[in-house]
Every structure is written in structure tokens, then in C-alpha cells.
Amino acid sequence: MKLHTLTTIALILSCLFFSDLSAQQTLVNIYGRKMQSLNGKWDAIIDLYAQGRGNKIYLNKKPEGKTDFYEYSFENGLRLNVPSDWNSQAPELKYYEGTIWYARRFDAAKETGKRLFLYFGAVSYRCRIYLNGQEIGQHEGGFTPFQIEVTKDVKEKDNFLAVEVSNTRTTDAIPAMSFDWWNYGGITRDVLLVSTPNVFIEDYFIQLDKYKADKIDARVKLSEKTANAAVTIEIPELKIRQTLKTDQNGEVKTSFISRKLERWSPQSPKLYKVIVSGVNDKVEETIGFRNLWVKGEDIYLNDKPVFMKAISFHEEIPQRKGRAFSEADAYMLLSEAKALGCNLIRLAHYPQNEYTVRLAEKMGFLLWEEIPVWQGIDFKNEATREKAGKMAREMVIRDKNRCSLAFWGVANETQPSEARDAFLKYLIANCKSIDTTRLITAACDLVRFDRERQVFTMNDPFIKELDVVAVNKYMGWYHQWPLAPDKAKWDVARGKPLIISEFGGEALYGKTGDADVVSSWSEDYQATLYRDNLEMFKHIPNLRGTAPWILFDFRSPFRLHPTNQDGWNRKGLVSDQGQRKKAWYLMKEYYDSIK
Numbered sequence: 001m002k003l004h005t006l007t008t009i010a011l012i013l014s015c016l017f018f019s020d021l022s023a024q025q026t027l028v029n030i031y032g033r034k035m036q037s038l039n040g041k042w043d044a045i046i047d048l049y050a051q052g053r054g055n056k057i058y059l060n061k062k063p064e065g066k067t068d069f070y071e072y073s074f075e076n077g078l079r080l081n082v083p084s085d086w087n088s089q090a091p092e093l094k095y096y097e098g099t100i101w102y103a104r105r106f107d108a109a110k111e112t113g114k115r116l117f118l119y120f121g122a123v124s125y126r127c128r129i130y131l132n133g134q135e136i137g138q139h140e141g142g143f144t145p146f147q148i149e150v151t152k153d154v155k156e157k158d159n160f161l162a163v164e165v166s167n168t169r170t171t172d173a174i175p176a177m178s179f180d181w182w183n184y185g186g187i188t189r190d191v192l193l194v195s196t197p198n199v200f201i202e203d204y205f206i207q208l209d210k211y212k213a214d215k216i217d218a219r220v221k222l223s224e225k226t227a228n229a230a231v232t233i234e235i236p237e238l239k240i241r242q243t244l245k246t247d248q249n250g251e252v253k254t255s256f257i258s259r260k261l262e263r264w265s266p267q268s269p270k271l272y273k274v275i276v277s278g279v280n281d282k283v284e285e286t287i288g289f290r291n292l293w294v295k296g297e298d299i300y301l302n303d304k305p306v307f308m309k310a311i312s313f314h315e316e317i318p319q320r321k322g323r324a325f326s327e328a329d330a331y332m333l334l335s336e337a338k339a340l341g342c343n344l345i346r347l348a349h350y351p352q353n354e355y356t357v358r359l360a361e362k363m364g365f366l367l368w369e370e371i372p373v374w375q376g377i378d379f380k381n382e383a384t385r386e387k388a389g390k391m392a393r394e395m396v397i398r399d400k401n402r403c404s405l406a407f408w409g410v411a412n413e414t415q416p417s418e419a420r421d422a423f424l425k426y427l428i429a430n431c432k433s434i435d436t437t438r439l440i441t442a443a444c445d446l447v448r449f450d451r452e453r454q455v456f457t458m459n460d461p462f463i464k465e466l467d468v469v470a471v472n473k474y475m476g477w478y479h480q481w482p483l484a485p486d487k488a489k490w491d492v493a494r495g496k497p498l499i500i501s502e503f504g505g506e507a508l509y510g511k512t513g514d515a516d517v518v519s520s521w522s523e524d525y526q527a528t529l530y531r532d533n534l535e536m537f538k539h540i541p542n543l544r545g546t547a548p549w550i551l552f553d554f555r556s557p558f559r560l561h562p563t564n565q566d567g568w569n570r571k572g573l574v575s576d577q578g579q580r581k582k583a584w585y586l587m588k589e590y591y592d593s594i595k
């Protein structure tokens with residue numbers, strides 16, 4: 001057998017093993033469950049050469065007798081905050097890529113008839129979990145949640161939980177070897193011990209029919225295939241209450257008509273309390289209802305054409321040089337987007353924490369969410385494809401009840417090839433296996449100026465798979481203007497709505513002058529670039545949205561200029577210290593002018 005074939009088989013086998021250990025479907029609405037937080041200070045060991053697993057440090061042994069010794073101890077060493085990235089917590093961890101062990105002790109209230117799950121909002125990038133000396137699960141992917149059942153393994157008192165985390169970049173990962181943002185490592189989101197009844201409400205999907213303003217579709221799934229169990233769905237404000245019996249799969253499916261329903265919109269983000277109960281379980285949360293579809297070149301929200309006044313941000317608080325992880329962080333990012341007059345956030349370039357997603361919905365933002373299929377992905381690798389599919393499912397499972405979720409994004413700047421197309425189709429199929437209602441998009445990067453026709457065109461046949469075509473185009477920055485912006489006509493993806501998902505250029509806050517010199521890094525040149533692009537947008541007939549890149553300056557190892565960048569991508573409309581640049585005001589004026 002050829003080495004190549006052997007490698008492929010090994011990869012598929014390792015992938016099966018991987019999915020086996022973490023086969024559980026994540027619980028929907030985790031914050032609506034009975035839980036105990038395991039956030040706080042954890043003990044930590046930096047393990048640069050990845051020696052810990054071989055030395056079984058998760059056993060946390062202590063010397064017994066005079067001749068015994070262990071070359072590790074979780075006590076009296078480094079302590080790290082959970083949730084948070086590790087890079088922002090100690091100077092020597094700023095650039096750290098490798099393994100860090102986290103550990104803590106906890107007590108658990110064990111109750112008969114109850115099950116316990118360890119839930120991780122996200123661990124970047126891959127991890128193995130050990131409870132009381134046993135490996136109980138592993139996960140790959142830095143931006144999606146997972147859980148592991150621990151009912152049998154957990155003790156009432158003094159459990160020892162160890163998590164081996166690695167953010168080492170590898171060619172088969174998503175994202176892969178290089179990407180234009182900081183490779184933050186660590187347990188970056190909440191850790192919870194969740195308690196459920198023996199049979200519990202695992203999942204539900206409650207939303208407005210794609211096209212009908214008064215028809216709510218609801219599906220509920222129990223954790224076991226329990227038939228004939230009573231499940232009740234209630235929306236008290238709409239006087240909706242229905243009890244149904246589960247089928248052999250432990251599922252119920254129904255619809256309600258409500259003529260009094262007020263639809264969610266960015267102007268009026270109305271949410272309803274929804275309660276799902278049955279089998280001794282009860283979960284509640286708020287859900288909004290809206291219609292979203294595409295017809296011809298238009299996107300319709302609640303039956304009216306809508307223009308996406310969008311902005312992107314990374315899951316980063318620039319002032320802290322660290323990952324955002326709390327509701328307060330979400331508020332900081334979203335309120336700046338609100339001030340700009342946006343109605344859509346592109347969560348770049350990966351699913352961000354649930355606080356951000358939920359607060360965005362409350363504040364009236366539509367959302368574009370994507371997994372980090374960012375340039376450089378090994379599309380030929382089947383294991384990579386499986387991983388991406390799993391990440392897409394984890395994202396859709398978590399956020400499918402958020403009516404703000406408008407787009408599932410499947411790629412950012414990928415080059416056409418048979419392997420790429422198959423990979424992206426697989427991702428679309430994975431999203432649609434759970435949710436067929438959201439619009440599918442991808443940020444393409446192939447717009448070129450056709451000198452003969454004197455128009456901008458794009459040749460990427462994959463766009464036929466997309467509901468809305470998005471394009472990143474850096475006119476005036478990576479690309480010089482081939483003609484005056486007011487003469488720049490576009491013939492791209494006609495027949496479909498088009499969003500400019502990225503445009504912009506870098507400026508160091510406070511630098512002025514040289515309004516026509518790209519290399520000035522001045523706010524004035526950035527403003528010129530914005531003026532020119534806004535002029536060009538008038539000549540894109542199917543333009544249905546714009547998203548400047550990006551709201552805040554962000555950290556990136558791509559950015560090597562010592563004075564102008566110093567490890568920061570300076571394309572922010574707002575500086576790393578929170579100051580608005582001149583281009584911010586132009587964008588604000590543009591968005592305010594669109595009704």
C-alpha cells in the first residue's frame with residue numbers, strides 16, 4: 001500500500017476515534033439549564049515540549065515514601081483565569097503556541113435521577129479532558145462548544161479536572177498555518193457543570209416559517225428515543241400552549257398560527273419568552289420571529305427589501321489585547337457597531353461567544369456567522385473536511401434559534417478547485433442538515449477588472465451554490481484604481497444579491513496629511529479610500545450590503561511594520577484605544593443616509 005493511502009486511512013481512523021469520544025450532541029440553550037460554573041482561577045503548567053501526557057501528569061500524583069518523586073505539580077505554580085486566553089495573562093505567554101495544562105478541583109451535587117455534563121463554551125484549539133485521572137473526551141476546533149457526560153465519573157467531593165490544551169498550528173487544522181489574527185490559546189469561554197434529568201430536552205428549533213408572517217414551526221427532541229412522552233411548548237404572551245406526544249425517535253413537530261405576533265426587526269427587536277417542558281425537564285429562553293428570504297437580487301426581511309449596513313469584528317478587546325468572553329465585552333463591541341448605524345454584524349472569522357450572539361439579537365443586529373475556512377485550508381484532506389463539517393454543525397446547533405442569524409458563511413477567500421468546491425458543498429450540506437432556512441453565503445475574492453469591457457467581473461462558478469454572494473475587494477489598498485471610482489462599473493453575480501463583505505485600508509490613529517498617498521498610513525488617506533469606495537458602490541446594481549473591514553484595529557502576526565503596525569492590523573475604523581478615525585464618520589454618514 002502506498003504511503004499516501006496509508007496516511008489517508010490513518011487520518012480517517014483518527015477522525016472516527018475523535019468523533020467517537022465526543023459524539024454527544026451539544027445541548028441547545030446551555031444558559032437556560034441548571035448548572036454550576038467552573039470558571040475562576042485554575043492551576044496551570046506550561047508544557048512547551050508536550051511532555052505532560054507521556055508523564056501522565058493528569059494523575060496528579062504526590063510522592064509517597066522517601067524514594068518517590070514527580071517532576072510536576074499543579075500546586076504553587078502559574079494560575080490562569082478561565083475563561084480567558086492565556087496570551088494576555090502573562091508576558092511570557094504573549095506569543096506562546098504549544099501545550100498548557102489547566103487543572104482545578106470541584107465538588108458536584110450528585111442526585112439520583114439526574115445526569116451531569118461538563119460543558120466547554122470553547123477551548124482553543126484542541127484539548128483532551130481528564131477527570132479523576134481518566135481521559136474522558138477530546139475536542140478540536142477553537143470556537144464551538146462541546147460537552148461530555150460525567151454522571152458516572154464524577155464524585156460528590158474533590159474531583160480533579162485537568163484539561164490539556166494546545167494551540168499549535170497544523171496544516172490539517174481550521175484555520176490552518178497562518179491567518180490574519182492572533183492565535184489566542186486557552187480555555188477561552190465558560191466552563192459549566194450542567195445537571196439534567198435522566199431523559200431531558202436536548203434540542204429544539206422554534207422559528208417563524210420562512211415565508212409566512214404568522215406561522216411558527218417548532219421541533220423538540222429528547223435526549224433518548226422515548227416514545228409517547230408529553231412535551232409542552234408555550235409562548236405565554238401569544239397565548240400559545242400545546243402538549244404533544246413524542247414519536248419513536250423522542251421527537252415532536254408542530255406549528256402554530258398567531259395573528260397577533262409582532263415580528264423581530266433591527267428597529268424593534270421584539271423577543272418572546274418560550275418555555276419547553278416535559279419528562280421532568282423545563283428549559284426557557286427568549287426567541288424572536290422574523291422572515292428572511294431572497295428573491296432575484298433582493299434580500300427581504302419581513303417582506304421588505306433590506307440593505308445590509310454591516311461591520312465585522314474579531315472576538316477581541318483591543319485595549320486588553322485579549323479575547324472577548326463576557327457579556328460586558330459583547331456590549332463594548334456591539335455598542336460601537338450600534339453607534340455606527342449598522343444592522344448586521346459579520347462575526348469574523350469564526351463563531352464568537354454566545355454572549356455576543358444573544359446580545360446582538362437583543363440590540364437589533366442581524367448576524368453572519370462562519371467557521372474559520374480562511375485561505376490556506378487543505379481542501380484535499382478528508383479529515384479536515386470532516387472536522388469542518390462538525391464545526392459547522394456545532395455552530396448551527398448552538399445558534400439556530402437566534403432569529404438574528406441571517407447567514408451561515410462557509411468560506412473566506414478560497415480559490416476555485418474541484419477539491420474546494422466539494423469541501424464547501426459538504427459544509428453547506430452540513431448546515432442544511434439542521435437548518436434549511438438561513439441564507440448561505442461565502443466571501444469570495446476573485447473580482448478582477450476586465451480591461452476590454454471596462455467593468456469589474458468575477459469568475460467563480462461556485463457562486464451558484466450561494467443565496468447571497470459576498471466579495472472582499474480592497475480597492476485603493478491592495479488594488480490600485482484602474483479608472484476613476486465614479487466610472488467603476490460592476491457586473492458581478494448579477495441575478496443574485498451582492499454584499500461587499502470587506503473593503504478598507506490601514507491608518508494609524510492620529511496620523512494626518514498625504515490624503516492621496518497610500519503609504520502615508522494616515523487617517524486622511526483612509527478617508528480618501530472610503531470616499532472612493534462609497535462612490536464606486538453607486539455603480540454596483542445588485543449591491544445589497546457593505547461591510548467595511550473592520551470595526552477595531554486588531555492584533556495580527558501578519559503585520560510587521562514597526563511604527564505603523566507593530567503587530568496590529570490598522571484597518572480599524574476605531575483604533576486599538578477606542579478612538580474613532582476619520583473614516584468612521586464617513587461610514588456613519590453613509591449608513592445614516594440609507595433608509
Ligand code: GCB
Nearest residue numbers: 180412413472502549569571
Ligand atoms: C482579508 C481577510 C481578512 C484580513 C484582511 C486584511 O481579505 O479576509 O481576514 O484581515 O483581508 O486586512 O488584509
